[in-house]
Amino acid sequence: MSVLQNILKQNPKSEDYLIETLLSLQDAKDEPCISEEEIADIAEYYGISPTRVSSVASFYTLLSLRPRGKHVVQVCRDVPCYLNGSENILEAVKEALGCDIGETTADGLFTLEETSCLGNCDGSPSVRIGKKTYENLDSQKVKEIISGYREAK
């Protein structure tokens, strides 16, 4: 059975589980994104239109229709982090990855994104990589963290 079929079976067959399904599917893949084929399969399973599935997938920031790297690096851009130097963090991450916001590194390992507030303002500046949030960062620390991901592959 395919990864998607397994995920669909985890919840009742009811379209209110669409977002849960899309999130789980992304988590299960090496490249966190939803493909056109998957949209068609999900739509067929729930008996809804593919447009309905892709409109939901494009509405939410954590879901992506574009291929992304294995690790999505989200740098918080909102005021509490900004007040604590998030612009330097963003520059350091750009330098460490060698790519700009919205881009994926050539080796397909990282995609750089900006994010709205992560709710971690007591540890600002904060960065979320995959499903882990790092806090109280400076340029040096965030570069070391990225190196760690690179070495671990």
Next chain:
Amino acid sequence: MEKRILTARFGKIDPLSIDDYIKNGGYEALEAAVKMESDTIIDEIETAKLRGRGGAAFPTFIKLKALVGEKEKTRYIVCNADEGEPGNFKDRHLMENDPHQMIEGMIISAYTTKAKKGYIYIRGEYDHSIAVVREALAQAREKGYLGKNILGAGFDFDIEIRSGAGAYVCGEEFALIESIEGKSGRSRPKPPFPTTAGVFMKPTMLNNVETFANIPHILEMGGKAYAKIGTESSKGTKLISLSGNIANRGVFEVPFGVSVKDAIAKLGRGVADGRKLKMVQLSGASGPILPPEKIDVPIDFDHDIGAGAIIVMDERTDVVDILLRHAEFFEHESCGKCTPCREGNLHLVRLLRKVQAGSATADDLRVMENLADVMINVSLCGLGQSAPIPLATALDGFGDQIRDRLAQTETKENA
């Protein structure tokens, strides 16, 4: 200055151990509640004058009463844990340090309203909160606080977690409800309110994490004793989130009435690195920006405290930078359903960029003021209605600094 009720167990219990919670008085309020009449519970919450802690300050007992009065018997209890307003992080602390009091408050609400199903909608970025609450729910189920015939009192109730997926607007009640239904998070016109037609168009009581977490404490101490804490308009305690250029960032619990100024000076230990205070923003990205001489105001529902964020900004901060950053946040987070919010935020960003670049005119400023007025008055939901508040209040407190940034050109007559 602090008064720890909701945060009393923080650091003292293992949040992943229901036994720790029970040993420290947990689920005693539920045990007592199931021996009470529904009306008596509602009376206690009314006497306590509990109001919503997510920012809207709506009296909780009215929602409970409304649900009980509905003909429709399928009812839902929904907890809003989609904390996404910049500067707010107290719900994360509540869920990660003491998750069961929120769950207990939901179960008591379910018993009171005969709802059989609940949802906790947690923002997708709160990976750890989701893990802790999932474990807490499993333990509550195992102990018989959730499931069939709870405590032998003949009522069934269970709770499901729904994960957000990165949309600030889903903290708005109807956007959240749409999201639970598996749709894009776009608000609905009101009325009908969620208590009449919420999740799947059924009566729904939707509250913030902190609101639910207050309910067991109210039943434990009694509504009367609870109402002795706080001020005339605002009873009980408030969790505040201190952030920005402040020495001691974090979540603190204070009785309503403590002043913003004192909270910053004493709990936050003042501005970081001995710098001078430039401005304070209350409630988060959508709240008022105040100059230092206006922060000696009480933390209460009459002073725009919202969900309790206090963002401190020091002398290095540029008010236009901050306004632009907030405007970009709202432009990105607007759901796009209603025109004033979708277009208004777009134009606020465009015009604030002009101000920042020094190319805006006095006419641009007038357009911004008009836009703000329209957005505040006719946007469909709270997002668009509150997005221009920082601008409107900054024009009061820092108007000169903003006008100084305008281009030194004559304004065109009919622009």
